Amino acid sequence: MTVHTPASAPETQGQLMIPPRPRTWPKALGVTAVLAALTILTTIPAIGGVEIDLASIARNWTNGVDRIVQMLTPDWSILPRTWQPMLETLQMAIVGAAISAGLAVPLSMWAARPTNPNGVTRRAVRFVLNVVRAVPDLVYATVLVAMVGVGTLPGVVTLVLFDIGIVVKLVSEAIDSADAHYMEAGRAAGGTQTQINRVTALPQTWPVFASQVLYSLELNVRISAILGLVGAGGIGRLIDEMRGFYRYDALGTIILEILVVVLLIEWASNVLRKRLR
Amino acid sequence: MTATDTAAPARTPALPIPPRPRQVAARAAATIVTIVVLVSFWGLDLEWSKIAQLPQDLVHYGRLMFSDPDWSMLPEAALQTWRSVSMAWIGAIAGVVLSTLLGIPAAHGVGPAWVRFPLRWSFAVIRAVPDVLIAIIILTVTGLTPFTGALALAIGGIGTHAKWTYETIEAVPPGTAEAVRASGGSLWEVVRWGLWPVAAPELMSLALYRFEINVRTSAILGLIGVGGIGAMLTQYTQHREWDVVGVLIIVVVVVTMLIDAVSGKVRRRIMEGATVRDVERKH
Amino acid sequence: MSEQSHAVGSEAEGATSASGSWPISLTDVTVRYPNGVVALKDVSLEIEPGQMVAVVGLSGSGKSTLIRTVNGLVQPTAGTVRVGEHEMTALRGKALRHARGDIGMIFQSFNLADRTSVFRNTMVGRFSHTSTWRTVLGISSHHDRDIVMRALDSVGMLEKVWERAGALSGGQKQRVAIARALSQEPSVMLADEPVASLDPPTAHAVMHDLERINHERGLTVMVNLHLMDLARQYTTRMIGLRAGEVVFDGPAASATDADFEEIYGRPVQPRDRLDVS
Numbered sequence: 001m002t003v004h005t006p007a008s009a010p011e012t013q014g015q016l017m018i019p020p021r022p023r024t025w026p027k028a029l030g031v032t033a034v035l036a037a038l039t040i041l042t043t044i045p046a047i048g049g050v051e052i053d054l055a056s057i058a059r060n061w062t063n064g065v066d067r068i069v070q071m072l073t074p075d076w077s078i079l080p081r082t083w084q085p086m087l088e089t090l091q092m093a094i095v096g097a098a099i100s101a102g103l104a105v106p107l108s109m110w111a112a113r114p115t116n117p118n119g120v121t122r123r124a125v126r127f128v129l130n131v132v133r134a135v136p137d138l139v140y141a142t143v144l145v146a147m148v149g150v151g152t153l154p155g156v157v158t159l160v161l162f163d164i165g166i167v168v169k170l171v172s173e174a175i176d177s178a179d180a181h182y183m184e185a186g187r188a189a190g191g192t193q194t195q196i197n198r199v200t201a202l203p204q205t206w207p208v209f210a211s212q213v214l215y216s217l218e219l220n221v222r223i224s225a226i227l228g229l230v231g232a233g234g235i236g237r238l239i240d241e242m243r244g245f246y247r248y249d250a251l252g253t254i255i256l257e258i259l260v261v262v263l264l265i266e267w268a269s270n271v272l273r274k275r276l277r
Numbered sequence: 278m279t280a281t282d283t284a285a286p287a288r289t290p291a292l293p294i295p296p297r298p299r300q301v302a303a304r305a306a307a308t309i310v311t312i313v314v315l316v317s318f319w320g321l322d323l324e325w326s327k328i329a330q331l332p333q334d335l336v337h338y339g340r341l342m343f344s345d346p347d348w349s350m351l352p353e354a355a356l357q358t359w360r361s362v363s364m365a366w367i368g369a370i371a372g373v374v375l376s377t378l379l380g381i382p383a384a385h386g387v388g389p390a391w392v393r394f395p396l397r398w399s400f401a402v403i404r405a406v407p408d409v410l411i412a413i414i415i416l417t418v419t420g421l422t423p424f425t426g427a428l429a430l431a432i433g434g435i436g437t438h439a440k441w442t443y444e445t446i447e448a449v450p451p452g453t454a455e456a457v458r459a460s461g462g463s464l465w466e467v468v469r470w471g472l473w474p475v476a477a478p479e480l481m482s483l484a485l486y487r488f489e490i491n492v493r494t495s496a497i498l499g500l501i502g503v504g505g506i507g508a509m510l511t512q513y514t515q516h517r518e519w520d521v522v523g524v525l526i527i528v529v530v531v532v533t534m535l536i537d538a539v540s541g542k543v544r545r546r547i548m549e550g551a552t553v554r555d556v557e558r559k560h
Numbered sequence: 561m562s563e564q565s566h567a568v569g570s571e572a573e574g575a576t577s578a579s580g581s582w583p584i585s586l587t588d589v590t591v592r593y594p595n596g597v598v599a600l601k602d603v604s605l606e607i608e609p610g611q612m613v614a615v616v617g618l619s620g621s622g623k624s625t626l627i628r629t630v631n632g633l634v635q636p637t638a639g640t641v642r643v644g645e646h647e648m649t650a651l652r653g654k655a656l657r658h659a660r661g662d663i664g665m666i667f668q669s670f671n672l673a674d675r676t677s678v679f680r681n682t683m684v685g686r687f688s689h690t691s692t693w694r695t696v697l698g699i700s701s702h703h704d705r706d707i708v709m710r711a712l713d714s715v716g717m718l719e720k721v722w723e724r725a726g727a728l729s730g731g732q733k734q735r736v737a738i739a740r741a742l743s744q745e746p747s748v749m750l751a752d753e754p755v756a757s758l759d760p761p762t763a764h765a766v767m768h769d770l771e772r773i774n775h776e777r778g779l780t781v782m783v784n785l786h787l788m789d790l791a792r793q794y795t796t797r798m799i800g801l802r803a804g805e806v807v808f809d810g811p812a813a814s815a816t817d818a819d820f821e822e823i824y825g826r827p828v829q830p831r832d833r834l835d836v837s
Contacts, residue, residue: 039370042363048356049363050423063417071414091317098314134533135526138409138497139510143522146514147338148331152321157331185671185737188631189744190660191687195695199680199687200673207675226407230500230511243413251410259405275306292709298722 071252078250082238082257089234090261092152092227093220096159101213103160104167105202108209111168112175114183115197126172133165137223141232155224155232162223163216167209174208175201207276214269221265225258342523350521354509354528361505362532364423364498365491368430372491373484376435380442386454387446387468396439403436412498426503430491441483449475482544489540492533581609581780582644582662582747584630589639591625591804599625600636601804607797612774612781614791614812616823617801623784626801627750630782631663632656643748661688664741664779668753670733674726678717678736681725682708685743704743711743712736715769731762738769749773751783755790760834767794787834788820 045051109115110125140161144154182204186196228236235254242250382388383396403411412429419425454471462470499507506529513521584607591600599622607613615623628634629641632648641648646659664685672681686704687695694700700708712718715735720728725736734754741749751770755763771794774781785791791798791812798815800808800823808815808823817828824832 038366042359042366048359050360050367050427052367052427053419053422053424056419056424060418064414067414067417088321091321094314094317095321098318130534130537131530134530134537136493136496136507136529138500139507139526139529142500142511142514143338143526146517147334148327151324151327153323153327153331156321156323181667181669181671182673183671184633185665185667185740186684186687188633188660188663188665188750189685189687189740190657191684191695192657192692194692195687195690196684198696198698199684200676203676203680204673222407226409229409239410255406255410258407262405292713292718294709295719295721 067248070248071255073249074253074256075247075249076253078242078247078253079257082235082254085228085235085238086257086261088152089221089224089228089236092155092159092224092234093217093265096156096220096224097163097213097217099156100160100163100167100216101209104164104171104213105209107164107168108171108175108205109197109201111172114178114180115175115193115201117193129165129168132161133169135161137162138226138230141227142230145231150231150233152233155227155234158227158232159220159224163213163220166219167212167216170212170215171205171209175205178204180204210276211273214273218262218265218269221262222258338519341519342526345520346523346527347518347520348524350524351528354506354525357499357504357506357509358528358532360423361426361495361499361507362492362536364426364430364495364503364505365488367427368434368491368495369484369488371427371431372434372438373487375431376438376442377480379435380439381446381468381472383439384443384446384472386451387464387472397443400436400439403433404440406433406436408433408494408498409501412501412503416501416503421502421504423504426495426498426505429498429503430494433494434487434491438483438487442480445476445479445483446472478547482547485540485544485547489537492536496529580747581778583607583609583642584748584780584782585642586626586629587640587642589626589629589636589641591622591629591634592637599634599804600629602639603804603806604639605799605806605809607780607782609780610774610778611797612771612795613783613797613799614795615782615784615799615801616786616788616791616808616820618786618824621801622804623801624752625804627665627752627782627784630748630750631660631665657688661744662746663748663750664744664746665750665752666734666737666741666754668756670730670737670757672725672733672736672740674724676725677722678712678725678728679708679721681736682712682721682740682743685711685740688744707745708739708743711739714742715739729762730758731765734758734762734766735769738766738773742773746779748780748782751781753784753786755834756786763790763834770794787832788815788817788828789833791815 041047042049043052107125107129110121111129113122116122116125137158140158141154144157148154148157180201182200183196186200191199224234224236226236226239228234228238229240231237235258239251239254242248242254379396379400383393383400385393388396408429411433412425415428415432416425419428449472453475454467457467457471495505496507496510499505499509500511502508506525510522510525510529513525584605586603586605589600589603590598592598603626615626617623625634629636630643630648632641632651636649639649643659643663646662648656648659651659683700683704686700686708690700690704709718709721712721715738717732717735717739720732720736725733728736749770754770755766758766767790770781770783773779781795783795785795792815795812798808798810798812799806800819802823802825808819810819820828820832
């Protein structure tokens with residue numbers, strides 16, 4: 001180590017010691033190339049890509065605008081027919097959230113490290129849940145409708161599967177990231193893992209858990225609104241019917257109604273969430 | 278406080294144990310929730326025989342789908358999967374570009390109120406409309422094509438993605454933007470040098486996340502006929518060719534998990550600041 | 561690992577766990593963590609029944625590890641640990657949990673489940689005497705209930721029994737933690753930096769409680785401290801630990817500042833004392 005005194009400064013004057021600039025461009029080029037290649041590959045119809053047909057937009061854009069205009073002039077006379085299916089949608093959402101909440105309690109405990117130190121079972125539960133989450137909701141509904149027939153049952157099962165996927169993921173991550181020091185006391189007192197989880201981890205995670213279940217209820221209302229498109233019950237059934245008759249004004253009404261219900265549910269669950277703390 | 282002998286609890290005089298508080302509010306809430314759930318369950322009018330049958334059905338069809346999948350359909354499934362992924366990718370790029378262009382002026386401190394509020398309201402309206410319905414409107418313009426799917430994903434994505442964009446920009450600590458403003462920067466310079474460098478990693482990570490979401494949604498859009506793995510799945514499910522359905526579900530799961538894993542890894546690298554680590558490694 | 565792995569847990573069944581205090585004996589205990597850090601090097605100690613021992617050292621000296629090998633929360637990589645008739649290093653699973661039931665422990669950060677009542681937190685101490693299904697269903701026997709209430713009464717926390725643990729002050733929390741350990745009816749009490757998170761008056765009160773437990777119940781007490789004056793004032797024997805090795809072992813009252821400098825490996829500073837005067 002040499003100490004730089006002001007006296008040594010004049011020597012370097014006029015000739016700055018510029019450190020070499022780190023080469024970032026090869027990397028930037030690489031990233032750009034990958035992005036460009038992917039984009040090109042996804043636009044080749046011959047290998048399954050999307051044919052970008054801007055001409056059709058130029059040709060038919062008025063159709064879309066007509067539909068939107070129709071939707072923006074809602075036909076309120078449809079409203080009485082929506083009550084029953086909308087109620088069904090809400091019931092499906094609630095039942096789905098309730099069943100999945102019950103199943104998610106033990107599953108979340110199994111999927112988190114502090115509450116399940118056994119790596120094998122923990123990874124197994126996580127893997128199964130990753131698989132469950134990888135299947136889109138409407139795909140479940142389509143297959144389940146083919147299995148058990150048209151009705152609300154395939155809809156409820158779809159919602160349960162979807163909810164378990166997200167609730168267990170979010171709750172187990174919350175348990176993982178929380179400082180679970182209270183576990184050590186239970187272990188030092190000679191408790192089994194189940195005892196420790198029941199008495200300490202469960203009450204500790206209860207607010208996160210309840211809040212995630214409420215969140216899944218909100219998502220359920222949105223999802224069960226379209227489940228009817230594939231025959232799984234709820235207001236989607238009516239959407240499918242109106243769409244078949246090109247009744248876009250009625251569709252506008254239904255969308256507005258869904259919007260109102262979703263907002264109400266979000267408001268209610270926010271109120272509940274605040275009380276939970 | 279006198280010491281009590283805990284070894285012989287039964288013989289010592291009774292302790293003044295305070296009465297246990299009754300948690301009226303909690304009990305009432307629990308009762309209400311239980312009633313709502315039970316009423317919903319009862320109102321759904323589910324057939325008990327079908328529920329009892331359900332586990333058996335799942336095993337039965339599970340066996341049909343996965344005991345001997347028809348792997349000869351794999352090439353076709355792969356092609357359709359690529360179509361879905363293509364929809365997701367193009368939808369993500371177009372959606373992210375649109376969301377960035379619309380989201381930045383919607384951020385507090387960038388656009389004026391008369392720009393911000395209409396933009397935010399239109400994002401909220403888009404969020405309220407299910408993606409499937411957006412696709413139904415768009416297909417009157419571009420027909421039952423994958424392009425419709427990509428457009429629906431792009432426009433449907435604006436609802437949430439533009440919201441994330443302006444929230445990210447608003448979450449940028451004001452320091453850097455203030456510094457640019459203090460040295461006399463214009464609004465454009467503030468956005469380019471004060472906000473963008475700080476928000477960019479987060480925005481890029483969100484863009485990849487948008488792609489992950491689109492991969493799932495594109496399979497759903499296939500169900501209404503815009504093509505891809507979802508369309509194929511509907512078709513074979515309606516024809517009850519379960520051995521093909523099994524292959525398709527396996528393909529969907531594998532591809533989705535793979536994309537999630539790769540995209541997740543890239544996102545983590547972006548957020549950790551890969552460049553910083555590279556520079557450090559050289560020293 | 562030890563070769564004498566005969567089960568000793570069965571002998572303990574006959575005697576009631578609260579009947580007396582036990583000796584602690586460590587023979588050539590070495591702890592090497594998976595990351596290569598050696599926390600304890602060949603530590604051998606004999607602690608008489610009913611002794612009150614302070615383990616003194618800077619943070620990172622291995623005193624937390626030392627105390628955790630006594631109840632098996634940390635398993636040594638070499639050497640044997642005996643507590644009373646239990647050979648802790650030979651026990652696994654159920655037998656280890658039973659042995660831990662006879663060893664009470666309190667922690668620096670209290671390790672209470674904040675969202676749960678004081679009662680439930682204290683009940684954790686009865687884990688090793690309660691079947692798992694009883695805990696899961698939340699059924700507590702009258703006997704256990706009585707023990708818990710008396711333990712809370714003996715630390716003056718009975719009136720807070722139904723309050724949330726999170727609503728208590730630091731000193732109150734540590735008292736609940738002591739009650740939790742006492743309700744195990746232990747023969748040995750371990751305390752890992754019990755007063756490090758407390759202000760001086762509360763620290764003295766908690767140390768006083770520990771002293772009282774030692775005197776009145778005759779429990780063997782092993783307490784980790786990093787403050788010299790607390791060790792001098794409340795304990796009879798002091799063990800100094802530096803970099804995982806015992807560098808001092810003698811009567812606490814007569815330990816000089818020079819002895820502390822030897823333990824700390826540096827001159828004594830004001831922050832090594834509780835009461836800065």
